[in-house]
Amino acid sequence: MEKGFVENGFIINLSNSKNTNQLIYELSNIMEHPDVKGKRICLKLGGIDLKQSQLLSIKALIESTDAEIALVDTVSEQTEASAVSLGILVSKVSDDIQTKNITESVSEGEPVIVKEELVTEEVPVDDNADDFCEGENKVVEVDAGIKTSDISPISTMEGVDDVYTEESEHELSEIIPSEHFETEFEKLAAKEGLISNDDAGKYILLDTGEVLPQGAEEHSKDTKSLPTLYLSQTLRSGQTVTYEGNILIIGDAHPGSEIIAEGDITVWGILGGIAHAGCNGNITSKVRALKLNAIQLRIASLYARRNDTLNVPYVQKTNEFTPEEAQIEDGKIVIYKKLRRD
């Protein structure tokens, strides 16, 4: 893996992405890493053609994590034109001398210092670990051709065998955008058929191994046929509601609470704790809430954690509700922004 040191910046190599969707997928995975926050990002896009709107979407994705796009490195004319029209610095160079050019092209703007001599060095993964422990002002080039978890800060965790690791191939939960778009980005994303940035990766699957209780099997029983428990109260930290059917809660479920149902879970309020629908393996179960902030979302045997970048430290009381519904589709947890009738 190539590696570069840039002061307070990151080089992200996405040139191996096959299409725009994959590019966004990889990038949103990378942007989730806490170290990327607030950094200046240099994007290597190789020969990928990006329209202005697509590049704008990428820019918005980067800016959503407080990072800033410093430079785009591309050989595609279309991408270059898009970048220029958006006022993003462009470097258009061949691979072997690229770092030098980065230095030059950036030098007129903010100081992004690239130490040339270090850039093409082959660095074993373990060294990367040290770099990240030391922390500051160092950059690891991220190659999109590999799995997201192979990004060095994450991959270093895999070296340790006797501690339980979060498995590599977690997939982003996917968003189907509704027609109510608020931000410019979402409009663009929908137009281009991109995943909505706003919530792409709001939840990330955990690899938990076998989690269904003994004797339980995956099934798809209609949840409408199950009885429903109706509760009108606030669920507080440490409280658990378990029911062999659907659960309907009128009120908020605070972080630290647990709702475990064999059928659907509906929270008419803010869902902040753990919600486990279809706990005995019912994959048609759904979780819906007026505000879906669950720290963990579990449906049948799929467990997803809330993305670290969505920092909701408290029970965030709000009057702005964005009803959402989560369900399993194609082995992924999909969140719909609009409630639908079956």
Place this chain on the structure above:
Amino acid sequence: MTGRVIVITSGKGGVGKTTTSANIGTALAKEGHKVVLIDTDLGLRNLDLLLGLENRIVYTIVDVIEERCKLKQALVKDKKNPNLSLLAAAQTRDKSAVNAEQLRDICDKLKEKNDFVLVDCPAGIEQGFQNAVAGASEAIVVTTPEMSAIRDADRIIGLLNTKEEITSTRLLLNRVRPNLIKNNEMMSVDDVVGILEVPLIGIIPEDTGIITSTNKGEPIVNDESSLAGQAYRNVAKRILGDEVPFLDLDEPKGLMAKIKNVFAKLKAKV
């Protein structure tokens, strides 16, 4: 490999046991040691929040004890440091869900594969305390320079002295405010050590940065510019056997001012 099991306790609540556990654990892991943090505050767990790992917890210590999962599965790895992992407490159970014997077993298993096992003890001297202390061979007593905290720390030290397994007990003085000490409004470090007669392992200055770091789920030792972070890093070094002088907090015009100066200069550069 046989690691050291250190319990972090205080008697009184709110003096900074959990903050201390998170920071010492992170600091030791940063030094390259393998560390497991155990939260034994069942029903009132916080350590996961301080480390920002709440969303990753699937199994807890109770699941391990009740054999719903393997110990390895319940260890949640830190986001940044692969050397650090957490065994979380169950939020929906209480202290009676585990007993001292079971905790000792867990500590024994964990110390085989780790350099340090840090046990974050709940407040009080009941079952929770007895559980937490069970597997430990060393103790760090956290206290603040207040009469009530010192009284409770004294009680805890008395209890620790009756435990044969605990071979070393050391004191960590938290939330020290040098300017109050100067005006004789707060007990000095010497006063506290004089009362408790336990060797000191660290003095942590009061730092508002702790509040932000707690809310962010990011231990303050990761913040190189924080004085409290520096103090915690020094504690970790002392645990490792290095002789590190205590930060001189008594004379704000001395080292404090110098350090502040240095940071001010650094900030100006940035």
